[in-house]
Structures are given as structure tokens and as C-alpha cells.
Amino acid sequence: MEHLSTLDAGFLEAEDSDRHVSLAVGGVSVIEGPMPDFASLVDNVADRIVSIPRFKQMVRTHVLDLEPPEWVEDPNFDLSHHVHRAALPDPGDDQSLFRFVADVMERRLDRDRPLWECWIIEGLAGGRWAVLVKIHHCVADGIATMHLLSSFSDDGEGATFASEIRAAHEPTDRGVRVPKVSLNPLDWASGIWQAAVGVTNAATLAVGGVVEITGGLLRPAATSSLAGPVSTMRRYSAARVSLEEVETICHEFGVTVNDVALTAITASFRAALVRRGERPRRNSLRTLVPVSIRSNDAREAVDNRVSLMLPCLPVEKEDLVDQLHEVHGRLTTAKGSGQRQAGSGFISSIGLLPFPLTAWAVRLLTRLPQRGVVTVATNVPGPRQRSRILGREVVSVLPIPPIALQLRTGIAILSYADSLVFGIIADYDTTSDVDELARGIEQAVAQLSAVSAGVRSSAPNGD
Template identity: 35%
Template structure:
């Protein structure tokens, strides 16, 4: 057994990565109560890690550039290397947590080990602690990542009983001779796979013709959107360094649903219109022009079937939307975004992008590497905005209630800003990641996001209510002794934004 071969899209994420562009996704989680003991957390991992075997596997590169890397068991796997423990200095503010998360997210994962880290962070003010998790995009996509995280969490305050895990012994690494044979067989594998696809197609020729017509049409639409006209030069594009800034904004999911109900559209339309407005205000604060500015935005779309949820690997397609950053009126901005997204869905662009990414499974590794780097560096898009649906019920880790998840999207080469969203238990949170030097005012952008959402709410006749970052007293009692803590003024009241002329 020489290990599982990476798919085309998973390999592309490896090819895009360099010393400054780190292709890991991540999440910062805040919990109610005192942090669990590190050894107790290790025990949870030991009991459940067998449910995601990939987390004990590392990459093994082929000896010849004719094949893709493979997943193999790590013979030196050490759980305590991946699950780490740290604390915030007093006072343990959210700003300090953001700085710590940015430093951790700015560190590239070691390819000689399994590609993930999980940090337990004590000392967050307001009777809270945090977790910072990151996993390479070659391992999971955003939707799969949510499922993997929930494997470590429970739906009730009382942890569900877990039977002792089966004993684990790493499978021997393949020999160089075995890898060489597999590499030489790689070019022969593609015609055989194509022949199997053709054989299956003969059974239902009418469906094949219909799917082929739709796939080719969608692929042309995606290629036209991606390559016919490059994204404009903006502060959100340019050479990046390895270091990051991270910020977040909380909203009520009910508020966004109320806005989309009043204005007509979807929650995703509200999100994209909000981002367009935030960039409008941010560019003005920087003294940049906004007249005629339309930013090309890569919007990942999950094509993971329900039966595939929790499976590892990437099942993602893409759409390229154009954000009307020039538009100052929030209602007009929303209408433009809504109509455009409806047209994109009708165009089959996501289907076409899926066809193009699946072609990567048949492409020679050298061609795939060049195509991946070209797509990431030619300003095909200005930024990524991704919206990951999370569970709409409370989750717990060792009896402590999860309050907020803040997602992280990687920065590709030439991308200085990324926007990720995750909904959970009635909230929807923005996670903003930026290059440390070029997005020096990321905190200002976060305030612009609040202002833009407030404008949309006003246009819809809705009054926004920002969720509190602090646990309610009943949440602290849910988990028993481990979650109980002091109740003080820092644990009560709603979060309030800071006024600096932006909001």
C-alpha cells in the first residue's frame, strides 16, 4: 500500500503555497467558562482522532514529477506536537486574542508532519477561553472542516460517552522502489480513468449530452469571467509577506434574514452587498478613488453532498462575482448584487468551474502546477469571500459552551485581504484576514463592515442588535463545575462598537 493519492484540487492548493502565501484554513473559537485541563483535552483527542485518520497522516512527495503526492501514516506522530497550550497575558482582551491568532495563522504548517494545529488559549477576559485551529486546505474544505471540528464537540453539555479507540499502529512507509513504480504508472493512469468515464457514459447517452452541454457552457462562462478581464489594481492586491492581521465582526443571523426578506434576495446577497459597502467606505478612508471601481470576487460554493459531509478532501466549486464598490447607495448596491448572483446561478458558472477543477484530476502534475500558480498570481480575482454554514444549535467542548466561531480563509499570492463568514447558533460572524503590512488598517475595515451592514439594515427598516461576546449566566451553569466562573460586569451587557467617524 503506497498511500492515497491527492486529487487535482488538493494538489493545486499545495502548488499555490509559498513562503508567504500559506494555504491553511482556520477558525478561532471562544467558549464560556474556565478552560479545560490540557490533559483532559488530549484525552478527548485520543478517544476521537481515529474518526479522522487523515490527522495522523503526512504528505509524501513522489520521486519523479509524474505523479501527485500521497497521504501516508506519520511514523513519528505526536499528538502533543499538534495540540498546544498557551495563555493570554492580563487583561486577556479580544484584541490580544486577535494578535495571537494572527501570529499563529502567519506560520506555515510543517509538511513533514500532519498538516494541522489546535491551540488551547487560556485567560480570555469575561469568563472565557479560546481555541485556535488551522488545517491545510489540501486536507479539508470549509464545509468538511466544520464537520471535523464538530467531531471534537458535543451537542449537549454532558460529553457523549466514547468507547476506547482501537489501537493505532502506523503503516510502514512505502519504499522508494514502490513510489518509483507508482510515479511511472501515473501517466498511464489517466487514459484508463478516461476510458472508465467513457464506458459509464455509454449507459446514459442522453444525460451525458445534456450534462456535457451544460458543463461546457458553464466552463466558458467561468473562463470568460476569470480571464477575459483581470481585476483592477487596488490596495487589496500586491506582493504579500508571511505575517498577518486578523479581526472579526459579529452579527445576528436573524437580522440578516430580516434584511434579505425586506429587500428580496438571499443571506449571501446581504453578505456580498455588505462587503461591497465596507470596501467602498474603506477605500474612501484611505483616500482612494471609488468611481467606477468593481472588484472581482471569488465566491467558493460547496458541491459536497450530504452523504459526503465529514469526509476529507475538497469538494468545492467557484463563482466569480463583481462587487459594485462604486455604488454609494445601500439599496441600489444590494439590488445590483442580488440580480448579478441570480444571473450567475442561471449561467451555470459554478457547474463550469467544477468541470474545470475536476479536469485537474486528469492533468499531468507539471501542467497542473503551472495552471494553479497562474490562476493565483494573474489577478484573476481581487479577493475571496466565503460563507460557511455552521450548526444552528449550541455545541460544547468538555461541558463548555461554544460562544463564537470566527473563520479564516487563506491569502493567495497577490491577495492582501480575505473575508470568511460562519453562521452558528443564531449568529453570523465575519473573519477578516489581511497581510500585516499592506492591511495595516484592518481594524478600520472591520468598522466599515459594521457601518455597511447598518446602512443595509436602515434601508430595510431593520434595527441591528450586535450579539454579546460574553456568556450568559445560564451558560456558565450548563457545564457544571468546569464551566462555572465569576460573574462580573465584564460578563454582562451587549457589545458596543467604537466610534471613530467610520460608523
């Protein structure tokens, strides 16, 4: 019997803490037409899921959380419970697709069945169609979700940008296995002692990271409309930029793709605050940035393998180039402070504690109103080449993050072929300007591209 890790189970607890949230992640593949016969599509999905046990498993919990939840086969598995068909109203434009995505993602997945859905969407403009796959976050993180989504394509996953992240070249961190549950208090004491040693070692290796993360979580961010209670309804939008342009900006300014992406997000949030009549402050946009700790040899593992950083994105700075340099500097500082190592060590060490203690602690913490973090921005490396589904080319992939714990917006950044795509999920009632957030991201990248072009043209011999 395979148990959920403490981190995986934590996503279930976080969802249970607020009846207004659904902690599912997803992706939309927009595909060239014409759309194949629906029965053929269902057969294709059926063929693919045979190789993915998690798609036929459901979560079984235990009374009083005396044991961790576990994955068990659904004895009544029926594909028709999971694969659905829908059509967009005319004209089938982006706004129609985004409204449909928001409607699907705001609803919780049924815990009495395997935690995923697939929607075949007809009626997109230009004769196109789409496939939306929705998976609970307790099943997989961003990279694992992309691996699952890629399994629906004709060629499987293929080469992805995931091989370029730092963790990909590090040995597999298999984490700490959940110990056998015991009701003997002496065994509990032993587990607590081992966890304490693990936390001590993590603090020794990355004491600065522990301090930074703890301080970021405990210090309230500046009060603004960006954070607070959310409703049950969602809005969705997306921004698309050229990956070649982003890489040119990286070359000219000596920064990373993630630096450019977070700078574009910073500029757009600054514009939103100004638009709403609010003053951007240094601590207005403390952002949870998940960091993958998944190595290449764990690429196919279906679970969550992430740590985190908590930088304050510099919305207080007006100049875009200043923002870029500041983002690069703050992320460099966050990396150097050991936040990634501290977060990873903490997540591993809590696996040694008896599950009832961690479950009750997570349940309590997720019900407290957190005020330190304002948004989440997660970077997910996607396929290097365009994928195909039943011979049709996937022209774009739109990532979909969740929101919870007082965060009114979440942004997922996906590299796919020659594009960088930003998927934005937001609370319906408090973020009516979600499309303006998307356009602000595109405008910021365009402006940085223009500035970098000016830098090149002014260099001797154009170098």
C-alpha cells in the same frame, strides 16, 4: 493508499508558489470559563482524533510528480507536536486574541507531520478561554473543516446550516478518480482525450459559465491597494451580526443571506477605497466566491468539494440598498450563466489528465502574477445550536480563511447559532485598517436592518 485529488494537491502547489503565504484554514471557538485542566483537554483531543484518520496522516510526495501525493500514516505521530498551550497578555480582549490568531496562521504547517495544530488559549477577558484549530487547505474545504472542528465538541457535529445549501440535496458528485499512473505515452494520450471530452461536455452544459470564469480570470481588475504582493505577516479581525436581523433583511428585500453578507462586504470595501483616496470602479472588487458542491451524503468526507463564481461586487454604487439589489442581480446572473457547473466540470475533468501534467501546469500558473481577482469571500454553514466542549458553552466561533496569489484580504462568513460571523485575514503591511473593514461590515448590516424596519413600518398594517 489514498491519493490527494488534483484540487487538494493544488493547494500545496499554490502555497509553494509564494514563500510569503500559508494556505491553512481554521476556526477559533471562544468558550465560557472556567478552563478545564489542561491534561483533561489533551485527553479529550486524543479521544476525538482517533476517529479522524487524516489527523494522524502526513503527505508523501513523489519525485518529479510522477504520481499524485498520497496520505500515509505518520510512524512517529506524537500529539504534543500538534496540541499547544498559550496565554493572552492582559487584558485578554479581542485585539489580543486577534493578534495571536494572526501570529499562528501566518506560519506554515510542517509538511513532515500531519497538517494540523490545536492551540488551547487561556486568559481571555471575562474568564473565558478558546480553542484554535488550524488545518491545511489541502486536507479540507470550509464545510469539511467545520465538520472536523465540530468533532471536538461534546455532541459531535449535530445539525448545521449546511443542509440548506443547494448542493446538499443533489446526488453525490464523486468526481473523477485519479487514474493509475503510467509512463506509457499512449495511456497519457488516452487520458488527455477523455479529459477533452469531459471539458467539451462541461462547456456544452455551461458554455456561458466557461466564458464568464475565463474572462474574469484574464481581465485585470482595476488597479488598487486591495491586491498585490503580500508579506509574511498577517492581521486578523472579526465582525459579528445578528442572524435574525439578516433574515429579516432577506425577507423584506427578497434576497438571500449570502446576498446580504456580500453587500455588507461590498459597502465596507467601498469605504476602504474611499478612505485610502482611491476611486471605486465597477471592476475594483472581482471576488472569488467558492461554491460548495458537497451533498448531504458526502458531508463527512474529508476533502475539497468546491466550485466557484467570480462576480464583481458593486463598490462603484454609493447607496447601500442599490448595492444589495445589484449584488442579488449579479449573483443571480452568475448562477444562471453556469459558472458553478463549469468550474465543477473543469475540476472533475482535469482529474483524468496524467498527474505530472496537471502538477506542472498548476505550478506554472500559480507562479504567474494573477490580476483578475481581488479578494475571496467564502460562506461556511456552521452549527444551528450552540456547542459545548467538556460541558462549557461555545459562545462564538470565528472562521479563518487563507490568502494567496496576490489577494491581500480573505473573508470567511460563518453562521453559528444566532449569529453571522465574518473572519477577515489580511496582509500586515498593506491592510492596517482590517478592524475598520470589520466595523464597516457591521455598520452596513445595521443600516440595512434599519431600512428594512422602515419598510415594514410603512407597509399597510405593518405587513
